[in-house]
Amino acid sequence: MPDNQSRPVASAVPLPPVFETLVVVGPGLIGSSVLRRAREFGGLARRVIAVDVSPEVRARVSELGIADEVMADAAEAVAQADCVMLCVPVGAMGPVAAQVLPAMRPGAILTEVGSTKVSVIEAITPYLRPDVPYVPAHPMAGTEFSGPDAGFATLFEKRWCLLTPLDNTPVEAVDAIRTLWERCGARLREMTPAHHDRVCAIVSHLPHLLAFTICGTADDLADETRSEVLDFAASGFRDFTRIAASDPIMWRDIFLLNRDALLEMLARFMEDAQAMARAIRWGDEAYIVDRIERGRKIRKSLIENEQA
Amino acid sequence: MPDNQSRPVASAVPLPPVFETLVVVGPGLIGSSVLRRAREFGGLARRVIAVDVSPEVRARVSELGIADEVMADAAEAVAQADCVMLCVPVGAMGPVAAQVLPAMRPGAILTEVGSTKVSVIEAITPYLRPDVPYVPAHPMAGTEFSGPDAGFATLFEKRWCLLTPLDNTPVEAVDAIRTLWERCGARLREMTPAHHDRVCAIVSHLPHLLAFTICGTADDLADETRSEVLDFAASGFRDFTRIAASDPIMWRDIFLLNRDALLEMLARFMEDAQAMARAIRWGDEAYIVDRIERGRKIRKSLIENEQA
Known part of the structure; x- marks a missing residue:
């Protein structure tokens, strides 16, 4: 690979990816940074799919070449995934969860990156399925810019990612999401949603x-x-x-x-x-x-x- | 001069200094930056005297070598000056003015750098003399550090310095203080003290x-x-x-x-x-x-x- 030398050392030893197919719904600042991380550093997922309702955002993500596939239909996309990450504004988490959860594979993990946790968990809970583990997370990273152009692969390095698992969240699912964020360079901490x-x-x-x-x-x-x-x-x-x-x-x-x-x-x-x-x-x-x-x-x- | 090349171009053409002898009372962040500017860039005063009540500050200013003379007695110092600049905390401006004004030469200019203007002018006014023009000024520059070690010669560059002359302040005195701050690299603006x-x-x-x-x-x-x-x-x-x-x-x-x-x-x-x-x-x-x-x-x- 000709550009190998300019890459970080981490990618020199390829890690088996945490997931086979990761779907990022909402490739804005956070979502597109996860996509870039997967592409540039490896270790997150063998295949990444970006989903967005906006044709402009989809076109831009395609141009940027940061996803293996870019889709408009969330249900169609998540049916292929073993992990679905919602990166939409916190107010949209409930409606988007309602749309994607019925289409998810049994055993696939649902996670999201909302900046508030109690209300997002409340909004998502009505649509949860017993066979789809849900791991609420909050990567505390950002800039004053937004949209797919604003993201970058090192956004999460040395930044905190807070996990607020529910009482019934399987520990394996929490561990998988923890590993994903660790491979994004984040520092992890667990706490209750209210705290x-x-x-x-x-x-x-x-x-x-x-x-x-x-x-x-x-x-x-x-x-x-x-x-x-x-x-x-x-x-x-x-x-x-x-x-x-x-x-x-x-x-x-x-x-x-x-x-x-x-x-x-x-x-x-x-x-x-x-x-x-x-x-x-x-x-x-x-x-x-x-x-x-x-x-x-x-x-x-x-x-x-x-x-x- | 061996270090001439590292100096700014401005010092290559020596300007006649605005003042013969400038006394800086309170060589903290602001005061010591004025002293350094005078020393490193020229054009401010032929001779600079630092005055401070604290023996530690006086010793440090002497060590730093940023004043021609360092004195404890403000009255003795200002008797030699054609400009006295008070760089003490705004709460000390009145008492310090009471001490220095009776000792100043007729025609010498009193100025200060207080961050508030109405109250500082009120505090100084009782001690003013008709033969000593007073030019209130406020260089809007600073860092979170304080004391004579915190100053540097370029602190005022491209920063604003606000002048709030009184109705009876002679225009020549305002112009002299304006020129002094311009030579510190500041941008000047005039307004009323209340504004x-x-x-x-x-x-x-x-x-x-x-x-x-x-x-x-x-x-x-x-x-x-x-x-x-x-x-x-x-x-x-x-x-x-x-x-x-x-x-x-x-x-x-x-x-x-x-x-x-x-x-x-x-x-x-x-x-x-x-x-x-x-x-x-x-x-x-x-x-x-x-x-x-x-x-x-x-x-x-x-x-x-x-x-x-």
């Missing part, structure tokens, strides 16, 4: 909500000040806008589908922000310094934790 | 307040979740922590001294966040998408504006 949703509410969903909100607050200012926000954004505002560039439909769904955990974290945050406002109004220096010190402490822990 | 404070409240002070607050909210969570916040911070939370690493005393002072503008912006933000919470609770998809779209629009404008 997952609380953790993601504070580390991801609340920061995004605050980022969208402050952009809106700035956008509502009088014209002169608004244009200056753009000029002078480097002073802190800019840091909040990178994550505010993310896909609106995806985030609408996440906010609505992790509602309870997100509203709880937002309520805690609002109490803390009100307390800070009160300390500023009344000149409570000790309170202000204490809160700032905590921020610095967390930053320091992140640096020590090699997450910064 | 400055509103703009900085939204682009800098509110983002910092939110960043400190969310770190505190995370820190208050149960131990297990808190440790996971650190593990999974890459999902958005991390972006908020960089600015939360800034100096606590500096930020305490900024929050207290830009209280009115900051509380107004925070109140607007809280209303917007409450509206978002309500939309999430009641499933108002159109509202949520509209707010997210605005965030994306602002991000896009920043990229077009080359500020991202």
Whole structure:
């Protein structure tokens, strides 16, 4: 193979693939990155099929050459698979599961990559079959870009993938999905769906909500000040806008589908922000310094934790 | 000069310096960067004197060799200067002005670099002399580090420096300070002190307040979740922590001294966040998408504006 030398060492020792035929429904940022990983690094599946309802997305995936087959009919595709991975927005997981589950082979594994877990599991549960193991997963990776062009084979490297298996999920199915994500370069952790949703509410969903909100607050200012926000954004505002560039439909769904955990974290945050406002109004220096010190402490822990 | 080739082209054509003797009171991140700029690029002052109350800071500045003289007595130092630049925390501007102004030469210029302008001007005004022009300035540059070791000569390049002259500030004094900052590589803009404070409240002070607050909210969570916040911070939370690493005393002072503008912006933000919470609770998809779209629009404008 002429391009062998430029490939990572991992592919020099071919691993037997985890699956025979992997179907990725929704080859967007995450789905197309899984397809690319399978193609470029091996070890995931002998054959990968991409399914999408959009003719434009299908045409683009064909052009990119990242799947062995590109299909419009999910039922037809999943009938060939021993693993089906749903990579659609969290709001679409239920309807798509309703469509694919009846067509799946007995023993084939269903998995998905939704950013919320309690609501996605609730949406999928009515359609589950006893002979199709279901392994909910959440690869915590992404960029502010979306669509099949945005993916890349190393997206998941050193990123976390959280598994939230159900009480009755067979351990072999969990192990297969764990191996698949390990071969994508991810670090794995297991937790309950409810705990997952609380953790993601504070580390991801609340920061995004605050980022969208402050952009809106700035956008509502009088014209002169608004244009200056753009000029002078480097002073802190800019840091909040990178994550505010993310896909609106995806985030609408996440906010609505992790509602309870997100509203709880937002309520805690609002109490803390009100307390800070009160300390500023009344000149409570000790309170202000204490809160700032905590921020610095967390930053320091992140640096020590090699997450910064 | 053996190291001439590694220097920027600008220093090849020596400019007559703006000042004879520049005194920098408080050689921290900003002050030491001005000293380094004067030393490495020329054109600012023939002679630079650093003043600090801390023996440790004075010793360090002497070691670094970034000032012609390092002094403890501000009055003694400023008596030699035709420009005195106060680079102390905004809360210290008044007391330091009270100390230096009586000792300044007639016609010498007083300037400062405070991040809030209305309150700093109020604090300095009682000590002003009719024969000492005062030019308030705010170089919008910084890192999360502080102290004389944190500075560097190119800190101000392509960054904004806002001038907020008073009605009676002589235009020659404003021009001299403008030229000084231009020679530091900064872009200049003039505005009123009150407008400055509103703009900085939204682009800098509110983002910092939110960043400190969310770190505190995370820190208050149960131990297990808190440790996971650190593990999974890459999902958005991390972006908020960089600015939360800034100096606590500096930020305490900024929050207290830009209280009115900051509380107004925070109140607007809280209303917007409450509206978002309500939309999430009641499933108002159109509202949520509209707010997210605005965030994306602002991000896009920043990229077009080359500020991202």
